[in-house]
Amino acid sequence: MIHVENLRKEFKKTIKEPGLKGSVKGLFHPKSEMIAAVDDISFHVPKGEILGFIGPNGAGKSTVIKMLTGILTPTSGSCTINGKNPTADRKKYVKEIGVVFGQRTQLWWDLPLRETYGVLKEIYEVSDKDFKKKMAFLNEVLELDDFIGSPVRTLSLGQRMRADIAASLLHSPKVLFLDEPTIGLDVVVKNNIRNAIMEINRTEKTTVILTTHDISDIELLCSRIVMVDKGKKVYDGSLDALKSKYGIMRELDFVPEEGDGFSADEFCKGVSLKGEDFKLENQNGKYKVRFNSEKMAVKDMLTYMLSKTDAKDITIRDADIEEIIRRLYKEGVDDIG
Amino acid sequence: MKKTLKIYRLLLVQNIKTLMEYRIDFLTGALSFIIDQAVGIGFIFIIFSQIPQLAGFTLEQIVFIYGFSLIPKGLDHMFTDNLWSVGYFIVQRGDFDKYLTRPIDPLFHIIAEKFQIDAAGELIMGIALVCLSAGAANVVFTPLSVLLFITAIIFASLIYTAIKIGTAALAFWIKVSGQITQVFYMTNEFAKYPTTIYSNFIRTVITYIVPFAFTGYYPCLYFLTGENPLFNIGGVVAVATVLFLIALFIWKRGLKAYESAGS
Numbered sequence: 001m002i003h004v005e006n007l008r009k010e011f012k013k014t015i016k017e018p019g020l021k022g023s024v025k026g027l028f029h030p031k032s033e034m035i036a037a038v039d040d041i042s043f044h045v046p047k048g049e050i051l052g053f054i055g056p057n058g059a060g061k062s063t064v065i066k067m068l069t070g071i072l073t074p075t076s077g078s079c080t081i082n083g084k085n086p087t088a089d090r091k092k093y094v095k096e097i098g099v100v101f102g103q104r105t106q107l108w109w110d111l112p113l114r115e116t117y118g119v120l121k122e123i124y125e126v127s128d129k130d131f132k133k134k135m136a137f138l139n140e141v142l143e144l145d146d147f148i149g150s151p152v153r154t155l156s157l158g159q160r161m162r163a164d165i166a167a168s169l170l171h172s173p174k175v176l177f178l179d180e181p182t183i184g185l186d187v188v189v190k191n192n193i194r195n196a197i198m199e200i201n202r203t204e205k206t207t208v209i210l211t212t213h214d215i216s217d218i219e220l221l222c223s224r225i226v227m228v229d230k231g232k233k234v235y236d237g238s239l240d241a242l243k244s245k246y247g248i249m250r251e252l253d254f255v256p257e258e259g260d261g262f263s264a265d266e267f268c269k270g271v272s273l274k275g276e277d278f279k280l281e282n283q284n285g286k287y288k289v290r291f292n293s294e295k296m297a298v299k300d301m302l303t304y305m306l307s308k309t310d311a312k313d314i315t316i317r318d319a320d321i322e323e324i325i326r327r328l329y330k331e332g333v334d335d336i337g
Numbered sequence: 338m339k340k341t342l343k344i345y346r347l348l349l350v351q352n353i354k355t356l357m358e359y360r361i362d363f364l365t366g367a368l369s370f371i372i373d374q375a376v377g378i379g380f381i382f383i384i385f386s387q388i389p390q391l392a393g394f395t396l397e398q399i400v401f402i403y404g405f406s407l408i409p410k411g412l413d414h415m416f417t418d419n420l421w422s423v424g425y426f427i428v429q430r431g432d433f434d435k436y437l438t439r440p441i442d443p444l445f446h447i448i449a450e451k452f453q454i455d456a457a458g459e460l461i462m463g464i465a466l467v468c469l470s471a472g473a474a475n476v477v478f479t480p481l482s483v484l485l486f487i488t489a490i491i492f493a494s495l496i497y498t499a500i501k502i503g504t505a506a507l508a509f510w511i512k513v514s515g516q517i518t519q520v521f522y523m524t525n526e527f528a529k530y531p532t533t534i535y536s537n538f539i540r541t542v543i544t545y546i547v548p549f550a551f552t553g554y555y556p557c558l559y560f561l562t563g564e565n566p567l568f569n570i571g572g573v574v575a576v577a578t579v580l581f582l583i584a585l586f587i588w589k590r591g592l593k594a595y596e597s598a599g600s
Contacts, residue, residue, distance in 0.1 A: 011596060058599075066597055071437045073593045087593070095440040106435040108450075110355040119347050123441055125340065 001207050002045040002068070002175065006077035009038040009063050037063045039231035040077070047174075048205040050197070052212065052222030052239075060231040061211040065179050068209070069099050081175060095124060098168030102180035105164055107152045113163050114148050117170060124171035131170070138166040141196040158189035165193060169200055176200070178210040182217055194220055250298055250318065252289040254311035262309040270304065271296070286313070344441060345449045352452040366455035374462050377403070377529070392533045397473035398561055399530065404466025405560075406529045406553030409493035411459030413501070418453035420501040425515035428508040431598025444502070444588060476560050485570050489556035492577035496552050497525070499577065503584035509591030521547050528553035548576045 015031045016022055038060040045051050055061050066072040068079055070086030070093055079086060084093045099106065107116050121131050139145055142162040147155055155163060161181065168176060178197070182190045198221065200206050212218060218225060218239065225242070227235040235242065256262035264280060264287070271278055277292035291301055298316060305311060356363055381403060385396040394402075427433050427447075436443035471478070478486075500521050507514035524542070528549040532540045543550040551573045559569035 062599070066434070069438055071434050071597055072595065090437070091440050091442070094438050097438070099438040101434065104432065104434075106438065108351070110358065111351055115351055115354075119344070119351065122340070122344050122347055123439055 001047040001049075001082065002043075002209070003080045004044070004064075004068070004077075005042050005079070007038055007041045007064065007067060007074055007079055008036060008076045009060075009067060009072060010034045010036050010075045036075075036231050038067070038074075038228075041228065041231075041233045042077075043226050043233065043236055045207060045209065047207055048201065050201055050208040050210070050221050050223055052218045052225040053209055053228070054212065054218065054225055055228040055234075059228045061228060062179055063231075064228070065177055065209070065211060069097060069177050070094060095171065096174045098171070098173035098176045100161075100164050100168045100176075100178045100181055102161065102178075102183040105152060105160055107160075107163060107167060109153045110151055112149055112151050113144065113155075116152065116163075116167065120167055120170050126171050130172070134170055134172065137199075138169060138196075141199055142166050142192060158185050161185060162189065162192060162196075165196060169196075172204060173206065175207045175209070178208065178212075180211055180213070182212060182214050190214070190216075197221060248292055248294050249290055250293045250301075250316060252291070252298075252301060252305065253286060253313070253315045253317070254289075254305060254309070255286050255313045257310040257312060260310050267305075267308055270308070341441070341445065345445075348449045349452050352450070353454075356452075356454055363454060367458055370455055370458040374407075374458070378466075392531045394531055394561075395474065397470045400466055400470040401474040401476065401561065402531065402553055402557040403529045404463045404470060405557050406525075407459045407463030407466070408490050409497060409552050410525060411456045411463055412490070412494040413497035414459060415453050415456035417448050417498050417501060418456070419447050419451035420498075420505045421515060421518065422451075423447060424505040424508045424518050425513065428595065429512045429598070433595060434597055437592075437595075443592070444585075474561060482560060485566070486556075486560065489559075489570055489573050492573045493552035493556065495577040495581050496548060496573075497522075499580040499584040500547065503580070503587045506584070506588040506591035509594045509596075525549040525552065530554070531558075548580065551576045 011034070012032050013035045014026065015033060016026050041060075041064060053061050053064065063072065067074050068081065068086060070090045073087045081093070082096055084096075086093050107113075108119070111119070117131075117135065120126075126134070139148075142165065144162060144166055147159045147163075152160065152163065165178075165181060168178075176197075181193055181197075185193070194217065197208060197210070201208055208221075210217065210221065222239060224238050225235065226233060264282060268278075268280055271291075273291055273296055277295055279290045281288045281290075289301070289305070293301075302314075302316070305314075378400075381396070381399055384391065385399070389395075391399055423433070433443070436446050439446060476482075501518055504514055504518040504521055507517055524547045527535065527539060527543045528551075532543060532550050532554050535543075540550070544555075555569045556573050558564060559566050
């Protein structure tokens with residue numbers, strides 16, 4: 001369905017020296033360098049999959065989406081979707097895809113929503129019958145009825161996002177690209193939108209690629225994730241694989257009893273785990289121990305801890321997915337996948 | 338083609354509905370235009386109160402040229418006004434993205450999106466001046482000259498559009514190109530008067546480089562004197578065609594260079 005091979009995109013970046021003097025200097029002797037926003041990324045997506053495309057801000061997610069949707073021309077490498085090249089066959093290609101950018105609307109600012117859909121119906125050549133059916137469906141999942149008569153400029157963010165998603169689905173696209181579709185939305189609207197995505201994926205086998213910073217989006221929607229960082233792909237696989245790889249990490253939280261002479265240094269010395277496998281943090285008197293439960297059993301760690309202090313408020317947790325992702329963002333991935 | 342026309346009509350109707358929502362904007366636009374033109378016409382009358390002829394042309398002939406030049410300018414203004422936004426902010430803000438994700442031509446989409454009613458002032462004024470001065474300026478309308486008149490108007494409008502497309506497309510590389518369009522566009526002021534009143538340098542510029550002389554003076558010269566139709570009318574067609582092809586070429590290259598904006 002989607003084949004991305006060695007995709008690369010470079011942007012020219014002008015280097016500005018600080019201050020007014022630097023700006024003036026830059027006017028006469030501009031210096032620039034090429035920055036690779038996307039560097040040699042390859043992946044494949046089969047039909048009907050919901051792929052989560054994640055990574056920290058500025059990792060190159062949006063740039064990849066923009067190349068896949070035909071907005072940007074790749075510097076090198078190729079992407080083929082449904083056998084089509086997004087930039088070369090643009091007009092035919094975009095008819096088969098739906099695109100939503102959470103940060104900006106694709107709709108006409110001054111048109112009432114109903115009229116907007118009427119225009120899109122003609123642009124995408126949707127038949128009256130399909131249009132009616134689709135609108136009924138979208139109305140139901142996205143609850144558009146309340147604001148379908150209002151101009152787009154008067155909609156709230158949540159309404160606008162639902163309106164944008166409905167617009168992207170009107171022509172029954174084979175692939176749906178969602179760039180941060182839940183950004184800045186409340187829980188109710190988020191659920192609304194997730195349901196719509198799941199429904200459309202289930203009933204029409206629509207392939208979905210979405211970028212998000214919301215971990216629940218990933219957990220609820222995505223069967224697979226691709227993670228990028230600094231323009232490179234750092235992880236490609238199922239969420240479960242990521243979890244089981246990092247899931248062996250446990251977290252033990254405790255607060256030492258005052259005056260029992262607890263010393264963090266001494267505590268660390270008594271543990272034989274090294275490097276990644278063990279970490280102790282002090283957060284305002286509350287200690288967090290992260291450790292590899294395969295190398296030191298939870299029971300042993302607990303016994304050890306109790307031998308050192310009369311702790312209160314003891315909790316033991318699995319490292320959750322948010323924690324895993326935060327770690328990956330921070331430390332990068334080198335040994336999983 | 339049928340689909341294109343249908344979409345154009347749909348967008349146009351929606352656009353006119355929107356206009357009604359912004360009445361104050363419309364009235365201000367229309368008023369400022371009327372003042373602008375009144376000053377222009379008043380200026381011609383002041384000149385002719387001092388001299389009987391200008392470069393061998395009578396007052397009526399000058400008014401004919403002036404009026405004629407307003408028609409293609411007005412037509413272009415009415416139908417392709419959105420091109421200004423491309424150079425000023427659509428590309429810079431990354432809003433061009435949406436035009437690239439729709440199954441219609443982005444250039445057509447941009448143009449169809451805005452209908453500039455303000456331009457009605459230019460058109461009405463232009464047509465009125467041409468009609469009022471034609472008789473006294475000895476312009477004879479025959480079926481052939483009417484046909485040539487319409488041809489000249491259409492291709493002269495294309496000259497405006499081509500200059501706007503070509504310069505707006507520079508924004509794909511330099512992000513904001515509105516001022517460049519402005520500089521080129523301003524030279525159309527020269528087209529309202531006979532080129533013979535200018536120095537050789539300006540005449541060369543407005544004939545061969547930014548060929549606005551073909552949107553006013555040259556075609557009018559044919560209607561006023563019947564001279565040299567090949568250059569005066571044929572020139573309009575040729576210049577407009579070449580310019581338009583160059584503009585489309587720049588536009589097409591620009592689409593590939595478009596860098597969007599971070600989000």
